[in-house]
Amino acid sequence: GPAEEARVSFRxxxxxxxxxxxxxxxxxDILQRNKKISQHQYRVxxxxxxxxxxxxxxxxxxxxxxxxxxxxxxxxxxxxAGIVQRMFTWVEGFFRFDQDVLLPDGKIPVKVDLENLIIxxxxxxxxxxxxxxxxxxxxxxxxxxxxxxxxxxNLNLSVEEWRVVSFVNPKNTIRQISRATKxxxxxxxxxxxxxxxxxxxxxxxxAGSGPMISPxxxxxxxxxxxxxxxxxxxxxxxxxxx
Numbered sequence: 001g002p003a004e005e006a007r008v009s010f011r012x013x014x015x016x017x018x019x020x021x022x023x024x025x026x027x028x029d030i031l032q033r034n035k036k037i038s039q040h041q042y043r044v045x046x047x048x049x050x051x052x053x054x055x056x057x058x059x060x061x062x063x064x065x066x067x068x069x070x071x072x073x074x075x076x077x078x079x080x081a082g083i084v085q086r087m088f089t090w091v092e093g094f095f096r097f098d099q100d101v102l103l104p105d106g107k108i109p110v111k112v113d114l115e116n117l118i119i120x121x122x123x124x125x126x127x128x129x130x131x132x133x134x135x136x137x138x139x140x141x142x143x144x145x146x147x148x149x150x151x152x153x154n155l156n157l158s159v160e161e162w163r164v165v166s167f168v169n170p171k172n173t174i175r176q177i178s179r180a181t182k183x184x185x186x187x188x189x190x191x192x193x194x195x196x197x198x199x200x201x202x203x204x205x206x207a208g209s210g211p212m213i214s215p216x217x218x219x220x221x222x223x224x225x226x227x228x229x230x231x232x233x234x235x236x237x238x239x240x241x242x
Contacts, residue, residue, distance in 0.1 A: 006019065008083070140204065
């Protein structure tokens with residue numbers, strides 16, 4: 001793709017494995033992302049099972065009663081399908097097809113039907129086009145709208161939306177917020193779009209004419225605009241009440 005490279009494997013006409021660039025596809029990382037194991041369990045596995053491949057680790061977790069086989073296969077299916085769905089947002093790129101390449105050693109193959117993946121990918125590509133129209137650049141910033149009538153308690157925000165809200169600041173670009181919240185480009189555009197639709201934030205050009213802050217450095221909270229003070233205070237109260 002334009003900025004990423006994916007490897008996708010098929011077996012008997014079904015999706016069997018996928019990996020996106022240098023992103024870790026180790027079983028322990030996938031289980032931790034899917035919240036199938038705790039952060040403590042993840043650290044223990046990284047220390048104790050460092051020499052195990054995915055098949056050995058999966059067998060260990062099942063035999064020890066930590067997870068079922070269905071938990072492991074389901075997490076892998078969800079992760080691999082997610083990579084394919086992200087590929088549907090690529091508008092250009094090159095591909096190479098190899099007939100007899102086996103899966104990487106030690107990886108656990110899955111079986112995901114392609115029909116639903118294609119239907120979902122087609123829907124997602126249309127959604128991607130709409131999101132690009134609404135949010136044309138990741139280098140734009142967000143600010144709270146000047147609407148004192150917004151009742152924060154009536155807003156049913158997701159965990160991801162609250163995380164993004166905490167970084168709303170004219171000094172933070174959407175790209176920086178994406179990195180700080182560990183949301184990919186599609187996910188951050190979805191969240192920002194939902195916040196725009198809720199009337200909570202609006203998109204603006206980066207504040208000031210000074211140099212851009214580091215892509216990995218974001219400022220928490222809103223600016224000092226007096227007209228936003230009540231809204232920010234209500235946001236803080238709402239977050240504290242969760």
